[in-house]
Structure formats: C-alpha cells, structure tokens
Amino acid sequence: xxxxxxxxxxxxxxxxxxxxxxxxxxxxxxxxxxxxxxxxxxxxxxxxxxxxxxxxxxxxxxxxxxxxxxxxxxxxxxxxxxxxxxxxxxxxxxxxxxxxxxxxxxxxxxxxxxxxxxxxxxxxxxxxxxxxxxxxxxxxxxxxxxxxxxxxxxxxxxxxxxxxxxxxxxxxxxxxxxxxxxxxxxxxxxxxxxxxxxxxxxxxxxxxxxxxxxxxxxxxxxxxxxxxxxxxxxxxxxxxxxxxxxxxxxxxxxxxxxxxxxxxxxxxxxxxxxxxxxxxxxxxxxxxxxxxxxxxxx
Numbered sequence: 116x117x118x119x120x121x122x123x124x125x126x127x128x129x130x131x132x133x134x135x136x137x138x139x140x141x142x143x144x145x146x147x148x149x150x151x152x153x154x155x156x157x158x159x160x161x162x163x164x165x166x167x168x169x170x171x172x173x174x175x176x177x178x179x180x181x182x183x184x185x186x187x188x189x190x191x192x193x194x195x196x197x198x199x200x201x202x203x204x205x206x207x208x209x210x211x212x213x214x215x216x217x218x219x220x221x222x223x224x225x226x227x228x229x230x231x232x233x234x235x236x237x238x239x240x241x242x243x244x245x246x247x248x249x250x251x252x253x254x255x256x257x258x259x260x261x262x263x264x265x266x267x268x269x270x271x272x273x274x275x276x277x278x279x280x281x282x283x284x285x286x287x288x289x290x291x292x293x294x295x296x297x298x299x300x301x302x303x304x305x306x307x308x309x310x311x312x313x314x315x316x317x318x319x320x321x322x323x324x325x326x327x328x329x330x331x332x333x334x335x336x337x338x339x340x341x342x343x344x345x346x347x348x349x350x351x352x353x354x355x356x357x358x359x360x361x362x363x364x365x366x367x368x369x370x371x372x373x374x375x376x377x378x379x380x381x382x383x384x385x386x387x388x389x390x391x392x393x394x395x396x397x398x399x400x401x402x403x404x405x406x407x408x409x410x411x412x413x
Contacts, residue, residue, distance in 0.1 A: 151185075152185055152186070152187055153185065153186050153187070153355075153358075154186075154187045154188075154189060155186065155187070155188050155189070155209045155210055155354075155358075156189055156191045156208045156209060156210070157172075157176060157188045157189065157190055157191060157208070157209075157210040157211065157212070158191040158192075158193065158199060158202055158203075158207075158208040158210070158211040158212070159172050159190060159191070159192065159211070159212045160193070160196065160199045160211070160212060160213050160214050160217055160346070161192070161193060161195060161196055161199060161264070161265070161296075161297060161298075162298070162318070162319070162346075163297070163298060163299070163319060163322070164297050164299055165192040167299075167322070168190070168192050169190055169192065170381070171381050171382055172190045172212075173190055174377075174378045174381065175369075175378050176188040176189060176190055178365070178369070178374060178375065178378060179362060179365055182361075182365055183358070183361055183362075183365075186358060188210070191208060195265065195296055196264070196265035196266070196267050196268060197265070197267075199213070199217065200217060200220060200267060203217060203220050203221045203224055203226070203349075204220055204224050205224070206224050206225045206226070206351055208351070209350065209351050209354050210348070210349070210350050210351075210354070210362065211226070211348075211349050212232075212346055212347070212348055212349075213346065213347060213349060214267075214268065214269045214270065214346050215238070215269050215343055215344055215345070215346065215347065215395055215398040216267055216269040216273065216398065216402055216412065217267065217269075218346075218347040218349060218395050218398065219395060219398060219399055219402065221347075221349045222349070222392050222395070225351055225352050225353075226349040226350060226351050226352065227349060227350060227352060227391070227392055228347045228348070228349050228390050228391050228392050228394060228395065229348055229349065229350050229359055229360075229362065229363040229366075229389075229390070229391075230347070230348040230362075230363050230366045230367055230387050230388065230389055230390055231344060231345055231346065231347045231348060231387065231388060231389075231390035231394060232345035232346045232347075232382075232384055232387055232388075233345065233384065233385055233386040233387060233388045234345060234384055234385055234386075235342055235343070235344055235345050236342050237316070237317045237318065237342070237345070237383075238270050238316070238342050238343055238344065238345040238346070239270060239274060239316060239317070239339055239340045239341060239342040239343075240270050240271055240272075240273075240274035240275035240278065240314055240315075240316055240339070240340035241275075241314070241315060241316060241317060241320060241336045241338070241339050241340070242261075242275050242278070242279075242312050242313070242314050242336070242337055242338045242339075243302060243305050243312060243313045243314075243315065243320070243334045243335065243336055243337065244305065244311065244312050244313075244334070244335060244337045245305065245306070245308065245333055245334060245335075246332075246333055246334065246335050247333070248311065250311060250312065250337065252282070252283075253278075253279050253282040253283055253284050253338070254282075254283050254284065256279070256284060256289070256290050256311055256312055257284065257289045257290065258289070258290070259290060259291070259310075259311035259312070260290065260291040260292075260293050260309075260310045260311060261275075261279075261290050261291070261292060261293065261310055261311065261312045261313070261314065262293045262294075262295050262300070262301040262304035262305060262309070262310040262312070262313040262314065263275065263276075263292065263293070263294055263295070263301055263313075263314045264294070264295065264296065264297055264298050264300070264301050264314075264315070265294050265296065266294055266412070267412060268298075269343065269398075269402075270316035270340075270343075271298060271301065271314050271315045271316045271319075272294070272314060273402070273405055273412070274340040274341065274343070275314035275338075275340055276292070276314075276405075276409060276410075277340065277405055277409065278338060278340045278341075280408075280409050286409065286410070287409075287410060293310055298315045298316070298319035298320075298323075299319060299323055301313045301314060301315050302315055302319065302320060302323055302330065302334070305334060306330055306333060306334055312337070317383070318382070318383040318384075320336070321383055322383065343397065343398055343401065344390075344394055344395060344397065344398060347390060347394070347395065348362070348363075348366060348387070348390075350362070363389065366387040367386075367387055367388055367389050369386065369387055370385060370386035370387070
C-alpha cells in the first residue's frame with residue numbers, strides 16, 4: 116500500500132508541474148511590422164568642391180530628416196561633372212539637384228522635376244579677367260586660354276561659350292578651352308594667371324571672393340551672359356510619391372522658417388520654388404541650338 120501511495124503522489128506532482136508549464140506564457144515574436152527607416156541618397160551636382168558642398172547642403176538634409184520621420188536623407192557628392200551625369204543617366208540615386216542641362220538628362224532617364232532653386236536672374240555665366248590685363252572685348256581673347264569647370268556646366272561653361280561665340284569668337288578655333296573640374300579652380304586659374312579669363316557663375320564667385328578678399332582686388336567680372344531657369348530638384352519615378360510630395364512642400368516653404376532662411380543664406384539663395392518638367396523646355400531649346408551651332412554636348 117505504501118508503494119501504491121508513493122506512486123500516486125509522484126504521478127500527482129508530475130501532473131501539477133505539467134499544468135504549470137502549460138500556463139507559462141512563452142515569448143512570441145510580434146507579427147506587427149514596424150516601418151523600417153528608409154535612407155535616400157540626395158546627389159548634388161558639383162556646385163562647389165566636396166568640402167563646401169557638404170557644409171552647404173548637410174543642413175538642408177538635417178532639415179528634411181527632422182520633418183520626415185522614418186526617412187533619412189544623405190548628401191552625395193561626385194568627383195566631377197561626368198560622374199554625376201552618369202548617376203543620372205543610370206538612375207542610381209533617388210533624389211538629385213542637377214543643373215538645368217543635367218535636368219534634361221534626368222528627365223530622359225526616369226526622373227521628374229518637383230522643385231527648383233529660385234532667383235533665376237542669378238543663373239547666368241560670368242567671365243572673370245585680371246584687372247591688370249589688357250582684355251576689353253571678347254576678340255582680345257584670341258590665341259589665349261579660358262578656364263571653365265566642366266563641359267556640361269550650363270551657367271559656368273555653356274552660357275559663357277555661347278556668349279563668346281555670339282560676340283565674334285570661334286570658341287573651337289580662336290581660343291583654348293581648359294576644363295579644370297570645379298568652379299573654384301576656374302576662378303583660381305585666372306587669378307594665378309594660368310588662363311587669360313575664367314568662367315563661373317555668381318554664387319561660387321561670391322562665396323570664394325568673400326573668403327579670399329584678394330580675389331576681388333585683382334579680378335573683375337568683365338561680361339555676364341543671359342539667364343536661364345535655375346538648378347532643379349528631381350526625384351526618380353519609382354520613389355514613394357508621398358515622400359516626393361513631402362520634399363516638394365518642405366523645399367517650397369523653406370524660406371518661410373527661420374531655420375530655412377539660414378540654410379538658404381548659405382546657398383546664396385532666397386528660396387526654392389515649385390517646378391515641373393515643362394519648366395525646363397526653354398533649356399532644351401537652348402541646348403539643342405548650342406549643340407547644333409557651337410559644339411555637341413553629348
């Protein structure tokens with residue numbers, strides 16, 4: 116009897132332990148999917164050297180990041196204009212800020228325009244010479260060298276070459292065209308006397324001459340070109356439309372906030388404004404004429 120009682124007790128205890136184990140809540144993986152943070156590369160065409168580019172545009176990325184939860188924007192620089200062009204042609208980046216000519220490449224490669232920089236009157240080429248030079252007219256550049264950032268820099272190369280061509284120079288025969296890789300380098304080439312003239316556009320000239328006052332003392336803007344629509348903001352067609360619209364609205368209202376005005380001041384810009392593909396039709400007409408009458412762009 117004692118043995119039976121013992122067996123009964125053991126059986127009862129095991130059963131109780133089993134019941135307790137059944138009632139213990141086991142950890143379960145949640146089936147709720149939290150929104151993963153999406154990182155967008157935002158490529159900026161070589162407006163400045165890479166260091167200045169990050170200094171100028173990182174605050175804008177911080178502004179967007181703070182107002183778009185779950186999304187992170189990061190500035191992407193390119194080693195030169197050609198590398199940036201390739202990113203657009205191959206649709207490698209979700210967002211970009213190209214010049215107007217590069218905007219056409221983007222539109223033809225699966226992007227669309229959502230906004231643009233304002234101040235179109237400043238999107239023009241300027242040509243610098245040394246104050247101690249004897250250059251007074253474009254014809255005085257015959258046989259000399261002119262510096263530019265890159266062949267596809269619209270304001271700082273294409274517009275100045277168009278201006279020189281229309282004022283009597285054959286830019287393919289009368290002068291040597293030196294593409295030096297950046298706006299700052301184009302300016303410094305003429306400052307150092309390496310070239311007789313240097314082409315750029317207003318924002319880099321203002322920024323660099325404020326940093327180095329000797330530039331204004333020794334250089335002068337001798338000619339200015341016509342203006343065209345300013346740089347665009349494009350988004351790849353497969354990007355979430357809600358994100359594209361948020362960026363569009365945040366950029367177009369940037370000038371209405373204190374923080375936004377500070378960001379714009381670093382760009383020598385008063386505002387961004389809404390735009391679309393049609394905004395750049397005039398640029399397509401201009402570049403087609405340039406390619407047909409002066410030199411091919413592709």
